[in-house]
Amino acid sequence: MIVALFEDEKYGNFSPLTHTRPVFELRSGMLSLRERAQRTFHDHRIVLFARDYLSPILRKKVRVPVNRLDVLDDGVLMVNGALSVNKRTREFVQKKLAKNVVLAQRENVVLAHVDEKIARRELSQPVSRLTLKRLKKECRLLRTKDTLLLMEFLWDLVNNSASLIKDDFASIKGGESAGTIDDRAAVNGEMKDVFVGARSFVEAFVTLDARGGPIYIGEGCVVQSGSRISGPAHIGDQTIIASGLVREGCSIGRACRVGGELEETVIQGFTNKYHTSFIGHSYIGEWVNIGAATTNSNLKNTYGPVHVEVMGKRINTHHAKVGSFIGDHAKTSIGTQIYTGIKIGVASHVHGFVTENVPSFTIWAKHLGAKPVELRLESALETQKRVLARRGLKQTREDIELLKEVFRITAVERRRAGVVRGRFEL
Numbered sequence: 001m002i003v004a005l006f007e008d009e010k011y012g013n014f015s016p017l018t019h020t021r022p023v024f025e026l027r028s029g030m031l032s033l034r035e036r037a038q039r040t041f042h043d044h045r046i047v048l049f050a051r052d053y054l055s056p057i058l059r060k061k062v063r064v065p066v067n068r069l070d071v072l073d074d075g076v077l078m079v080n081g082a083l084s085v086n087k088r089t090r091e092f093v094q095k096k097l098a099k100n101v102v103l104a105q106r107e108n109v110v111l112a113h114v115d116e117k118i119a120r121r122e123l124s125q126p127v128s129r130l131t132l133k134r135l136k137k138e139c140r141l142l143r144t145k146d147t148l149l150l151m152e153f154l155w156d157l158v159n160n161s162a163s164l165i166k167d168d169f170a171s172i173k174g175g176e177s178a179g180t181i182d183d184r185a186a187v188n189g190e191m192k193d194v195f196v197g198a199r200s201f202v203e204a205f206v207t208l209d210a211r212g213g214p215i216y217i218g219e220g221c222v223v224q225s226g227s228r229i230s231g232p233a234h235i236g237d238q239t240i241i242a243s244g245l246v247r248e249g250c251s252i253g254r255a256c257r258v259g260g261e262l263e264e265t266v267i268q269g270f271t272n273k274y275h276t277s278f279i280g281h282s283y284i285g286e287w288v289n290i291g292a293a294t295t296n297s298n299l300k301n302t303y304g305p306v307h308v309e310v311m312g313k314r315i316n317t318h319h320a321k322v323g324s325f326i327g328d329h330a331k332t333s334i335g336t337q338i339y340t341g342i343k344i345g346v347a348s349h350v351h352g353f354v355t356e357n358v359p360s361f362t363i364w365a366k367h368l369g370a371k372p373v374e375l376r377l378e379s380a381l382e383t384q385k386r387v388l389a390r391r392g393l394k395q396t397r398e399d400i401e402l403l404k405e406v407f408r409i410t411a412v413e414r415r416r417a418g419v420v421r422g423r424f425e426l
Helices: 009-014 033-040 052-061 087-096 116-123 129-138 154-159 161-172 377-390 397-409 411-416
Strands: 002-006 045-049 076-080 101-105 108-114 140-143 186-188 194-196 207-209 215-217 228-230 233-235 240-246 250-254 257-263 266-269 278-280 283-286 307-310 313-316 362-364
Touching: 002 033, 002 116, 009 154, 033 045, 033 087, 033 161, 052 397, 076 116, 087 101, 087 108, 101 129, 108 116, 108 129, 116 129, 154 161, 154 283, 161 215, 161 233, 161 250, 215 228, 228 233, 233 240, 250 257, 377 397, 397 411
Parallel strands: 002 045, 002 076, 101 140, 186 207, 194 215, 207 228, 215 233, 228 240, 233 250, 240 257, 250 266, 257 278, 266 283
Antiparallel strands: 076 108, 101 108, 307 313
């Protein structure tokens, strides 16, 4: 059986993070949604279907076919890329999803076990509500409310991360820790709930508190003296915790630099938050730099539910704690203050108080008296080149073309927000 992960029309619900990646490359828990699906269906061939402009960068990252209809055969399991796949998903497929059966949640196609003809037709175009209408005519329809975990918004990835870390830890941990924990570090809870990867070092006077959940520290990491990590927590490979307070529910991707306070936050990877500050209940992309003393609000003064703008509509999250959502390559200046539920777009630079959503490729300092100015594409590309070089990486043609395309498709965001062209001055 071929397992085909696809994006549906709701990928925009996860912007600005999905400007630069498919939905299934988003992280929640210790893994991306794709990685979790691959582990669950490890004995099946995986094929990925995403927006065309994302396919070149995706092909360089993964070792599976991308947008390849020709590899489909007579048994295809279509899997919504926003689904957090687990053993329960596999059991559901085995027990209830015979050939030509589709599982829907509201108007979303969640899973569909179809023949080659149907799979080729539906995966050759964006999956939408029309897909479900067509499938209903040819397949037996099953409906589910809460059986499976389908992410709908960015805050779903944040809010489910803690429980997914627990699940992932149980399946990924494997054997004993290969790294080193200094004898003068403190471990609260059971050692079986703490894993430190090879070539990682937890320095003296660090506290690892696993009483509330497991702590996974990947390979080649350093946790510096004075840090406290509370589980459930995941620290990706080659990440440095610089005397930081990493509170429960945090999932930090590969090669990050984290200091200050972090609470229930997902960081995709390659991001710097080195300095004293607070970031809570947020989702941060890759290659983001959080300036010194940058802080976000994750709670309204009224303690009421936070509303977030999604695809032009204000959505009630039904959560009292919601932070900010920051796209790849964004930068915050020193002392930036980000209000509750704010989105900051790809490659944008923000200064001062940020009380409105910031479009991609925008220099934003409204509360310091400046008009929002478009960041020149050439400047964004040069900055990307410099930042990658600092980590020993070379900017590729795929990196350049991706940013060029995101710049093009986000022009409408800037126009609607009144972003002007010209020289930024304070």
